[in-house]
Amino acid sequence: MKVNINKCAGLVLALNLALVATSPNARADGEQYFPLQSYRIGPYAAGGSGFFGGFIDYLQYVNLKEGGVNNVKLTWSECETEYVVEKGVECYERLKHGLNGAPAAATNPLSVGIAYATLDRSTADKLPLITINHGRTDSTDGSVFPYIFPLQLNPYSEVSAIINYIGTESGGLEKLKGKKIVTLYHGSPYGKETNGILELLAKKYGFKLTLLEVPHPGNEQQSQWLNIRRIKPDWVILRGWGVMNPVALKTAQKTGFPADHIIGNIWSNSEDDAAPAGNAAKGFISITTHPSGTNFPVLQDIDKYVIKASKGNLEDAKRFGTVYYNLGVVNGILNVEAVRVAQEKYGKRPLTGEEVRWGFEHIHLDDKRLAELGALGLVQPLKLTCSDHEGGGAVRFQQWDGSKWNVISDWVQADRDLLRPIIEESSHKYAKEKGITPRDCSKES
Amino acid sequence: MLYREAGQFITHYRADQRLFRLRQDRIGFYLLLASAFVLVPYCGNDYWFSAILIPFLVLSLAGMGLNFLTGYAGQLSLGSAAFMAVGAFSAYNFNLRVEGLPFLLSILLGGVVAGLTGVIFGLPSLKIKGFYVLVSTLAAQFFVQWVFTNFAWFSNDSSSGVITAPPLDVFGLDLSSPAGRYLLTLTIVTALGLLAANIVRSELGRNWMAVRDMDTAAAVIGIAIPKTKLLAFAISSFYLGIAGSLWAFTYLGTVEPHGFDINRSFQILFIIIIGGMGSILGNFLGAAFIVLFPVLMSHIANGLLVGVMDSGHLENFQKIVFGMLIIGFLIKEPNGLASIWQTFTQQLRVWPLRYWSH
Known part of the structure; x- marks a missing residue:
């Protein structure tokens, strides 16, 4: 940024003042x-x-324990987005060139809106865009979206895994026939993303699906739950966000629907979703890609090297080991692993975004590697390729006991073979709209 | 001294009707245009284009749209973002569904559709006045967003309801680079800005102001109130529609209906309040204030205070400072930044003397 501006330093001196202050x-x-x-x-x-x-905290931990990745120190800086798209774009443009000569590895906005707005930019700037557990489903197809990674779980896999779990609970997928399932979804692009795929699964397995929308922000759900009482479904899938989740649980209790037959999706699965509902949340089931808790070697290590050394980032130490915190740690593990994999190919030095992307596409986490990372059971086995930018597609189920989440299932896989053609259809449509020629993944090394 | 008018006599009606009657103003304006079109693309970088200049220009244009309606014609509106959304989604669909339609023409058609929508939601203004018109535009705000969220056809059945920019080809030129997108936005905004400055000086603009100041009196002197009001809605929404297309295609590259929510409408309203109602320049000043100031503050805060304060607190602190500045400005000059500029140039004209000599 500095180099470009210096071309006309005299002319933009006043504007430069601010930038100088930041360097x-x-x-x-x-x-x-x-x-x-x-x-x-x-x-x-x-x-x-x-x-x-x-x-x-994870980046800090890698620095403190190992001196970085192969002695390449990790550095970072923050830019507040408030989850607002324009601010996210401003931050992206501000930070993408790296910091004082250290090149940027990847961006992780944790916001569907910002991810959509920086999707083209990331591709043009050759900087990987990571949307762990969320994002655009068809970006799983890496041949059309070379720089976008919906790691671990895209929205379609999420729904498919939930249906598979319900099938297992009912004694087999064929028993789903005639069952009644209601999906209560947030009235936003995020909430609607999976409606089509749910209808497809309903047709395939013969269950009766009712889709009920809750208008944003979702603090009034009386009519929806009265509707649910009338339908008497076997299961309710809660596709919520923020305040909508505790309100759903409380209203369910009022209308007499059992919490242990409500399944929360990936954004209805945190302590902040269940705890405010108090007693009504007891028995509530949700999916997760990673258990909460501190019982993993990597979290113990973070505690030892970072938190105990008062270098932790959390303002409220009690949130250590919660769902959101652990998701951040998982995200850190995957980002750092990509850098490490790419360093093996390109050399042990700071890498460009393009090189890190190669690292992401060659992440291979099996149980052995996960044990080395101290993350066995925290991160699912994951293998990414040029054409598959999701990799995992498995979730575990957890149940709220009134004060914390307890994992109640092993990894449940999504039916990815069923979803793949739908994803490809969507990504090819996008490629046509934008005039993109998909990469030939069989020729990528 | 700088602003000496001595020797500048107007001898033709044409010269009297110029946008800038003073030679100094004209030269200043040409220099500004030249630097915006030549110097800035040469000096600027991606960050300036994508994160600051493009949103600044687009919001100025949106402010212009609202200013026609509120500042000139006196009709309050909280539906600006809805008309932006109509413009963006229509332009997207024209481009997608009509084979070979040039990009600029689809933006224009998007503006036309937005204008028509504006007329429909402007109809109640023929019967009701003042704050009650606000309710009708508020209805537009919620209705439009609901339509685009619930009918997937508008977003080409995208599962999440998000639309993406078509390739930015104008007369065979690929303008998808940040500098290209800036130049495209700048060209459109300059053209529409000059048109706006002329509209408000025309008969129509004068009619608007007459309706704003007292509609009964305007009717008495023979101004057709319904036509004047509906034209205000149409032209205002046309401008907003174009701004919406630019917001979606040259700025963000993608947009969901939620991106045009009521907060955007408020933002545009604040731009014209801070910039100055009934002023074209005011839209640019207001947009600059709203866009640039928070960014500037965040750069300064990041440079000076990071590590000293928690980043969440730092952000809240900036909001407090920004809010206080707005209050301060409005107490000092309730008519907005444009009025400050006007007072300043007036003083410059008599400087070094203190008063006009009559």
Whole structure:
């Protein structure tokens, strides 16, 4: 940024003042930079501060314990987005060039809106865009979206895994026939994303599906739950967000629907969703890609090296080991692993976004590697390729006991073979609209 | 001294009707245009284009749209974002569904559709006045967003209801780079800005102001009130529609209906309140204030205070400072930044003397 502006330094001197103020003098050559479009204020601050707290703590931990990745120190800086798209774009443009010479590795905005708005930019700037557990489903197809990674779980896999779980609970997928399932979804693009796929699954397995919308923000759900009482479904899938979740649980209790037959999706699965509902949340089931809790070697280590050394990022130490925090740690593990994999190919030095992307496409986490990372049971086995940018597609189910989540199932797989053609149809439609020629993944090394 | 008018006599009606009657103003304006079109693209970088200049220009244009309606014609509106959404989604669909339609023409058609929508929601203004018109535009705000969220056809059945920018080809030129998108936006905003400055000086603009100041008196002197009001809605929404297309295609590259929610309408309203009602320049000043100031503050705060304060607190602190500045400005000059500028140039004209000599 500095170099470009200096071309006309005299003319934009006044404007430059602000930028000069932001550039501390220390050069950071030999470091790898993570631009963080974080959000710690606004309506979604709980998610943002937990996630970025975990992410930063993990980066800090890698620095403190191992001196970085193969002695390449990790560095980062934050830019507040408030979950607002324009601010996210501003932050993206501000941070994408790296920090004091340290190149940026990948962006992690943790916001569907910001991810959509920086999707083209990331591709043009050759900087990976990570949307862990969310994002655009068809970006799973890496041949059309080379720089976008909906790691672990895209929205379609999420729904498919929930239906598979319900099938298992009912004694086999064929027993789903004639069952009644209601999906209560948030009235937003995020909430609607899976309606089509749910209808497809309903047709395939013969269950009766009712889709009920809850208008944003979702603090009034009386009519929807009276409707549910009338339908008497076997299961309710809760596709909520923020305040909608505790309100759903409370209203369910009022209308007499049992919490242990409500299944929360990936954004209805945190402590902040269940705890405010108090007693009504007891027995509530939700999916998760990672258990909460601190019983993993990597979290013990973070506690030892970072938190105990008062270098932790969390303002409220009690949130250590919660769902959002652990998601940040998982995200940190995957980002750092991509850097490590890419370093093996390109050399042990700070890497460009393009090189890190190669690392992401060659992440291979099996149980052995996960044990080395101290994350066995925290991160699912994951293998990414050029054409598959999701990798996992498995979730575990957890149940709220009134004060904490307890994992109640092993990994449940999504039916990814069924979803793949639908994803490809959508990504090819996008490619046609935008005039993109998909990469030939069989020729990628 | 700088602003000496001595020797500048107007001898033709044409010269009297110029946008800038003073030679100094004219030269200043040409220099500004030249630097915006030549110097800035040469000096600027991606960050300036994508994160600051493009949103500044687009919001100025949106402010212009609302200013026609509120500042000139006196009709309050809280539906600006809805008309932006109509413009963006229509332009997207024209481009998608009509084979070979040039990009600029689809933006224009998007503006036309937005204008027609504006007329429909402007109809109640023929019967009701003042704050009650606000309710009708508020209805537009919620209705439009509901339509685009619930009918997937508008977003080409995208599962999440998000639309993406078509390739930015104008006369065979690929303008998808940040500098290209800036130049495209700048060209459209300049053209529409000049048109706006002329509209408000025309008969129509004078009619608007007559209706704003006292509609009974305007009717008495023979101004057709319904036509004047509906034209205000139409032209205002046309401008907003174009701004919406630019917001979606040259700025963000993608947009969901939620991106045009009521907060955007408020933002545009604040732009014209802070910039100045009934002023074209005011839209640019207001947009600059709303866009640039928070960014500037966040850069300064990041440079000076990071590490000293928790980043969440830092952000809240900036909001407090920004809010206080707005209050301060409005107490000092309730008519907005444009009025401050006007007072300043008036003083410059008599400087070094203190008063006009009559």
